[in-house]
Amino acid sequence: MNGSIDLAGRVAVVTGAGRGLGRSYAVALARAGAAVVVNDVDEESAEQTAALAREAGGRAAVVVAPVGSAETADQLVAAAVKEFGRLDAMIANAGVLRDRVLWKTTDDEFDTVVRTHLRGAFTCGRAAATHFREAGHAGRIILIGSPAGQFGSFGQTAYSACKAGIVAMARTWSLELARASVAVNAVIPTAMTAMTGTIPIYADAWDAFQRGEELPRVIRREHALGSPDDVAPLIVWLVSEESADVTGQAIGIGGDRLTLFAHPVPLETRDRDDGWSAEEIRDVWNAELAPHAQPSGPTFAPLD
Numbered sequence: 001m002n003g004s005i006d007l008a009g010r011v012a013v014v015t016g017a018g019r020g021l022g023r024s025y026a027v028a029l030a031r032a033g034a035a036v037v038v039n040d041v042d043e044e045s046a047e048q049t050a051a052l053a054r055e056a057g058g059r060a061a062v063v064v065a066p067v068g069s070a071e072t073a074d075q076l077v078a079a080a081v082k083e084f085g086r087l088d089a090m091i092a093n094a095g096v097l098r099d100r101v102l103w104k105t106t107d108d109e110f111d112t113v114v115r116t117h118l119r120g121a122f123t124c125g126r127a128a129a130t131h132f133r134e135a136g137h138a139g140r141i142i143l144i145g146s147p148a149g150q151f152g153s154f155g156q157t158a159y160s161a162c163k164a165g166i167v168a169m170a171r172t173w174s175l176e177l178a179r180a181s182v183a184v185n186a187v188i189p190t191a192m193t194a195m196t197g198t199i200p201i202y203a204d205a206w207d208a209f210q211r212g213e214e215l216p217r218v219i220r221r222e223h224a225l226g227s228p229d230d231v232a233p234l235i236v237w238l239v240s241e242e243s244a245d246v247t248g249q250a251i252g253i254g255g256d257r258l259t260l261f262a263h264p265v266p267l268e269t270r271d272r273d274d275g276w277s278a279e280e281i282r283d284v285w286n287a288e289l290a291p292h293a294q295p296s297g298p299t300f301a302p303l304d
Contacts, residue, residue: 005240008033011084012140012239013076015067015124016094018045020193021144021228023052025091028232029239030058035084039063039076039094059084067094067120073127081131089140089239090128092121095162097195099155113158118165125169125184129177138181140239143170145186145250150261152296167250171263174248183247185238188261189231190224190254201303219255222301226255234258268292 012029016022018040026036030053038053040046043064050060061083065072080087095117098109121143132139148156149163170186177184190196192215197206205219209227219225234253237243252259270284 004032005236005242006033007236007239010034010088010239011037011080011086012089012091013037013039013080013087013124013128014091014093015039015076015120017049018042019049021189021191021231022091022093023049024228024232025093025235026050026060027052027056028229028236030054030060031056032236032240033058034088034239035059035061035080037061037063037076037080037083039065039067039072041066066116067092067124068115070123070127073120073123076124077127077131086135086137087128087131087139089142090124091142091144091235091239092124092166093144094120095144095159097156097159099159100157101155102157105157110158114162117159117162121166121169125173129173129180129182132177132182133180138183138244140243141170141173141177141182141184142235142238143167143184143186145170145188147188147190147252147298150188150250151298154297167261170250171248178247181244183238183244185247186250187231187234187238188250188252188259189228189234190252191228191231192219192225193228196225201300205303215255216303217256218301218303221256224252224254224257224259230255267294 012034014022014026017026017038026038026049030036036053036058038046038050038060046062046064050062053060061079063076063079077087098113125141128141143166145167146163148160149167153160167186170184173184192209196202205215209215231253250261268289
């Protein structure tokens with residue numbers, strides 16, 4: 001299909017849109033013609049994003065509230081309908097970090113991450129789904145995952161668990177909402193941000209990026225790291241009518257790379273009549289299955 005993607009008449013909610021990736025999503029949607037409800041816990045940041053969205057040619061409203069509760073989710077849907085007459089897309093982006101290794105992670109830290117990422121995606125998705133079904137029109141729910149949820153990430157127990165759960169929710173909802181013509185997908189973004197800049201191998205690249213220098217091709221391609229604005233086009237396309245038949249997918253984007261992630265599938269199977277003993281499992285593992293075992297964590301091309 002030729003021509004630019006036009007979101008005129010569409011209304012989207014973007015949670016956690018006060019800065020970073022969420023801001024890029026909101027501004028890109030506005031630039032494509034959508035009206036945007038900008039959500040964040042920081043009013044000043046949210047208002048700045050809304051101003052940028054208006055400058056980009058769209059309409060924008062602001063809701064300052066922490067995601068996680070059903071009340072906030074309902075408030076976001078209500079704001080879209082009150083300000084712009086409808087809701088077409090919910091982008092559940094809000095999140096927090098409490099990075100610690102397992103044995104140092106407190107209950108409060110774990111619960112804080114779960115409440116914002118996983119419960120926030122759940123309540124916002126549920127509110128949007130309820131609205132779409134009652135309104136009787138198609139819609140989009142876009143949940144934001146992470147490579148941490150795909151591969152695991154040292155020091156991110158709560159974050160990795162939430163991001164894996166988010167992808168599973170997206171796939172489940174794609175089944176439950178298919179008859180209502182609601183497409184549900186997970187986006188796996190990667191971008192050079194303040195968080196990425198804390199990773200030792202990216203320290204020099206982050207400093208250069210902040211100075212406005214271009215990132216090396218190996219980082220943009222093999223590491224899939226660019227600016228937050230490199231991620232936003234995927235959000236625009238998924239909100240558009242042109243992606244109506246795309247649902248239940250986990251799609252990664254960052255820098256120069258677009259990735260379609262596989263659903264989990266069995267790598268190898270072995271069958272034995274009447275089941276397995278522990279000794280038989282040991283023997284077949286060592287002889288046949290061990291070479292197929294996959295490592296945890298992402299792997300990257302060297303920077304030099």
